[in-house]
Amino acid sequence: MHKALKKKYPHSIGKRLITGVVAAIVVIAVMIDMFGVFSTFSINIAYDKKSIEGIIDLAMRNIDSDDLLECIETKQLSEKFRRSRGILDEIIETHDIHYIYLIRPVENGGNGDMMEIMNGVTQERLRKDPNARATIGKLNGDDFSPYIIKTVLNFIGKGDDILYFLNKSSYGVDYTGLKTIYASDGTPVCVIGVDISIESMLSKIFEFQIGMLLSAVILVIMVQFIISRWLRRSVVIPMENIESSAVDIAEKFQVSTDPNDIVFRNPNINTGDELESLSRSIMMMSDEMKTYMAKLLYETAERERISYELSVAATIQSDLLTKVFPNLKECEEVEIYASMNPAREVGGDFYDYFMIDENHMGLVIADVSGKGISAALFMVIAKTLLKNEAQSGKSAAEILESVNNRLCENSTSEMFVTVWIGILDVRTGELKASNAGHEYPIICKSGEKFEYYKDKHYFVLGGIKNMEYKEYTLKLREGCCLFLYTDGLTEANDVNEQMFGMDRVLEILNKVEDTAPENIVKSMEKQVFDFIGKAEQFDDITMLCIRLNKLKK
Structure with a gap:
């Protein structure tokens, strides 16, 4: 048996399923706990907001802001001030709040300070601490954190809204609401603040969390026991049978090459669920694999046949292109050499040269769009048409026009070919050429350097019918060299x-x-194949070079 099939895994599917279910329960319990905490906190805070709003409204109705401003400036307590302070005392006696007070922030060297104005005090607190009342005008910044002082400084006189925030200090954790009191002329007088202790609420929330966690632990233990027994019966045992059947299938595929000799063991799972479906799928897969093996054997033989036929096709295509140079004994004045290196077994590039008559030589280099067999077939057609039209005595431009129309007739392949064609008069060195979308020819006049001859490109052949092509003339002298190529070289x-x-x-x-x-x-x-190196050759590379050694007498 293969080593991978013998391996025992420490984390069985049953253990993972149980772990997953337990983890899910824990996550759900934590989420419920968090939701409960958030909901309880939100409800209590909303209630405290309403309470603070009502208390501030009640207090402000009993405060004369103009009189209060005068008291602050004179540090003298008026009758109205005392009456307002009595109202604050009643509020703190009758409402479940921690503090109610009036304060005024003061700029003090950039740090700020807080001025006491008035506060509400219960009778019980007064009995314990006779100095519990605020002293108007007294700076008491030590009782407030720098953050609170800065917050009040930034808040006073900025509108009629109430500012709410959590306030944690040495006196406990409070939920605080602040509102600016304005004089009749709009001058900010002070800030009224109400603190409601939320420590009891936080304590209840903590007790709720503890209860939820204990409940989750008990639930996890119970669920783990129940699910482990159910998983063993409904999942683990059927999965072991399926695993055994799969191992049997793998072993038989390893030792047998004939699909007709393979018989598999059916796991016989009848759970009425996805495991039964998986069991049937495995058996169906094994039957499909047997069919695939038979098909693969056939296709392997077929690929070998196609590979052989491609090799023959490559040989035939190679034979269509002259490989022995020079071979034009009737024109010894011209020296020729060419090569074609296809990117695949067969390619779409081609070159050709031939005598049209005893004084005129045809030169062709072309590049068919695409690669492979389709390009090779299109190449054979184009090469044959070009040579036939050239040997009929037509000019370079007429040859391209005629071949273009022939290739466009009944064409559904959407293939095209770029062509450079030239007709050389070996008596005079006059070369008449035309370019159908091909690369620029390169010419070297005797004793000079090679240079691109940037001729005009006309439309490719096989693209649009009835296109017009024109030709141009080059004068080659003895020793002149012409280099033609396809874009597979430059690209x-x-x-x-x-x-x-x-x-x-x-x-x-x-x-x-x-x-x-x-x-x-x-x-x-x-040079080009040294440059390509280990990279893939993605296009055919074709070159044709001619040199006019002498003019024909």
């Missing part, structure tokens, strides 16, 4: 996705000392 990429490029092609050509066509083509081939 070749290295492992860093850098292109070979037009400049590099020109640089290499001008460094070649021996301008014999064979030497030029082979030097360029070596």
Whole structure:
């Protein structure tokens, strides 16, 4: 048995399911606990807000703000001041609040201070501490945190809204509400504050949390016991049977190569749920794998046949392109060499050269869109048409127009071909050429450097019917060299996705000392494939080079 099939895993599916359920219960309990805490806190805070709002409203109705301002400025207590203070005493006696007070923030060297004005005091507190009442005008910043002083300084006189916040101090944790009291002329007089202790509420929330946690622990223990027994019977045992059946399938596939000899053990799961469905799926999968094995055996043989046929096709295509140079014995004035390196088994690039008559030579280089068999078939058609039209005596432009229309007839493949074609008069060196979307030719006049001849590009062949093409004339002298190529050369990429490029092609050509066509083509081939290195060749690379050694007499 394979080692991976023998391996025992410490974390069984049953343990993981139980752990998952327990974790889910714990998470749910924590979420319920948090929700309960949040809800309780929110409800109590909302209630405290309403209480604070009512108490502040009651107190402010019994305070004469103008009289209060005068008392603050004179530090003298008026009758109205005493009556208002009595109202605050009644409020703190009759309402469940911690403090009610009037304070005024004071700027003091940038830190700020707090002035006492008035507070409400219960009789019981007065008996215990006769000095519990606030002294009007007294600075008592020590009883307030810097944060509270800064908050009141920033708040006073900024509107009629009540400012609510949690206030934790040495006196306990309070929920505080502050509101500005204004004089009749709109001058901020002071701030009235009401503190409601929330320590009892926090204590109740803590007790609620403890109760929830204890309940969750008990629930987890009970659920774990019940689910572990249920999982063992309903999940773990059926899964073990399915695992055993799967191991049996794997072992038989390892030892047998004939699908007809394989018989699998059925796990026979009848749980009426997804496990039964999984069991049936495994058996269906095993049957499908047997079918796939048989199909794979057939397809492997078929691929070997196709590979052989592709090899034959590549040989045939290679035979269509001349590999032995020179072979035009009737035109010894011209030296020719070419090469074609397909990106796949068969390609879409091609070159051709042939005698039209005893004084005129046809030169062709072309690049079919796409790659593979379809491009190779299109290449054969285009190559045949171009040669047939050229040997009928037509000009370069007429050849392209005729072949373009022939390729467009009943064409549904959406393929096209770029073509450069030239007709060389070997008596005069006059080359009449036309370019259907192909790369620029490169020419080297005798004794000079190679240069791109940037001819006009007309539309590709096989794209649009009835296109017009024009030709141009080059004058080749004895010793002139012409280099033609496809875009697979200039657009070749290295492992860093850098292109070979037009400049590099020109640089290499001008460094070649021996301008014999064979030497030029082979030097360029070596350079480009050294440049590509381990990168994938993504396009066919084709080159054709001719040199006019002498004019025909």
